[in-house]
Amino acid sequence: MDDLKSKYLTQIADAADEALLEDIRIAAVGKKGEVALKMRELGKMTPQERQVAGPALNALKDEINSALAAKKAALADAALDARLRSEWLDVTLPTRPQRHGTLHPISQVSEEVTAIFAEMGFSVAEGPRIDTDWYNFDALNIPGHHPARAEMDTFYMHRAEGDNRPPHVLRTHTSPVQIRSMEATGAPTRIICPGGVYRADYDQTHTPMFHQVEGLAIDKDISMANLKWVLEEFVKSYFEVDGVDLRFRASHFPFTEPSAEVDIRCSWEGGTLKVGEGDDWLEILGSGMVHPKVLEAGGIDPNEWQGFAFGMGIDRIAMLKYGVPDLRAFFDSDLRWLRHYGFAALDVPTLHGGLSR
Numbered sequence: 001m002d003d004l005k006s007k008y009l010t011q012i013a014d015a016a017d018e019a020l021l022e023d024i025r026i027a028a029v030g031k032k033g034e035v036a037l038k039m040r041e042l043g044k045m046t047p048q049e050r051q052v053a054g055p056a057l058n059a060l061k062d063e064i065n066s067a068l069a070a071k072k073a074a075l076a077d078a079a080l081d082a083r084l085r086s087e088w089l090d091v092t093l094p095t096r097p098q099r100h101g102t103l104h105p106i107s108q109v110s111e112e113v114t115a116i117f118a119e120m121g122f123s124v125a126e127g128p129r130i131d132t133d134w135y136n137f138d139a140l141n142i143p144g145h146h147p148a149r150a151e152m153d154t155f156y157m158h159r160a161e162g163d164n165r166p167p168h169v170l171r172t173h174t175s176p177v178q179i180r181s182m183e184a185t186g187a188p189t190r191i192i193c194p195g196g197v198y199r200a201d202y203d204q205t206h207t208p209m210f211h212q213v214e215g216l217a218i219d220k221d222i223s224m225a226n227l228k229w230v231l232e233e234f235v236k237s238y239f240e241v242d243g244v245d246l247r248f249r250a251s252h253f254p255f256t257e258p259s260a261e262v263d264i265r266c267s268w269e270g271g272t273l274k275v276g277e278g279d280d281w282l283e284i285l286g287s288g289m290v291h292p293k294v295l296e297a298g299g300i301d302p303n304e305w306q307g308f309a310f311g312m313g314i315d316r317i318a319m320l321k322y323g324v325p326d327l328r329a330f331f332d333s334d335l336r337w338l339r340h341y342g343f344a345a346l347d348v349p350t351l352h353g354g355l356s357r
């Protein structure tokens with residue numbers, strides 16, 4: 001038994017891998033291994049001999065088994081060590097210096113506009129891009145025969161024959177959100193609504209989908225003076241200039257009375273646009289005092305409340321601020337263009353931290 005023991009313990013100690021170890025296990029303590037054969041001999045022994053040999057054989061078997069288990073664990077540890085050494089990786093190496101995504105200029109400008117108006121107490125409202133013609137037109141005092149409907153190059157949704165639901169359109173402006181937000185919150189209210197709008201038009205300054213931001217402020221004592229101040233504050237903050245002249249030009253919109261289009265003073269000297277200086281004027285938005293019929297359509301009593309509204313093209317002011325000459329490029333998804341005009345995704349515009357860095 002001592003011979004068996006030293007023979008197998010040496011073999012186990014010398015085994016170089018798990019397969020060898022398994023061979024040793026079968027030869028030593030397997031069903032037909034040497035220890036099993038020895039156990040079979042117990043039957044031929046006298047009871048006294050058996051009392052000594054039986055426990056000794058069991059002890060030998062246990063010892064060989066635990067030597068096998070210990071060696072198996074040691075081999076596994078060594079294999080893991082070897083793997084860790086061969087698969088070593090220097091995690092302190094710099095990452096690839098490649099920029100992945102960027103924020104689209106339209107998203108950036110929407111964030112900038114939102115940050116500026118948030119500072120003045122406006123919250124963001126949203127409405128559906130597919131809306132009924134009632135919200136898009138009638139409620140805004142644009143009845144069926146009104147020429148404004150034709151001017152807007154509206155996309156109408158297809159209707160199956162016999163479908164009696166109200167006609168739906170792709171909204172042609174963000175103004176329907178005025179009505180939806182009046183319905184939702186009543187007066188007083190102060191909201192802006194940035195979002196996509198649609199018109200069947202396509203050239204260097206028109207795309208069939210573009211973006212507007214609507215503004216609406218309703219209270220008991222709102223006047224054109226408030227509108228003028230709010231827009232002046234906005235333009236100064238947005239173009240990041242100290243002062244800017246605004247020109248209010250009398251105009252007409254069905255949903256405002258009186259109505260004004262607003263121009264900003266600018267110069268085109270040297271072919272680049274500078275806001276706030278020079279002798280040129282650039283139209284940036286439409287605005288006015290909300291028409292009583294529009295307040296009524298939104299469920300607000302025009303004898304008690306009044307308000308101003310405005311609508312501005314986001315793509316337009318993005319082109320102006322960031323020097324994009326062709327509107328269509330915004331929607332081409334050209335990666336080189338996006339890398340050039342895009343913004344770092346984590347630089348959220350704030351008034352204190354800087355709008356556009």
Ligand code: DAH
Nearest residue numbers: 173256286287288309310311
């Ligand atoms: N909805 C108008 C358009 O798309 C823009 C506009 C003009 C909005 C005057 C207004 C407003 O809220 O008061 O052309």
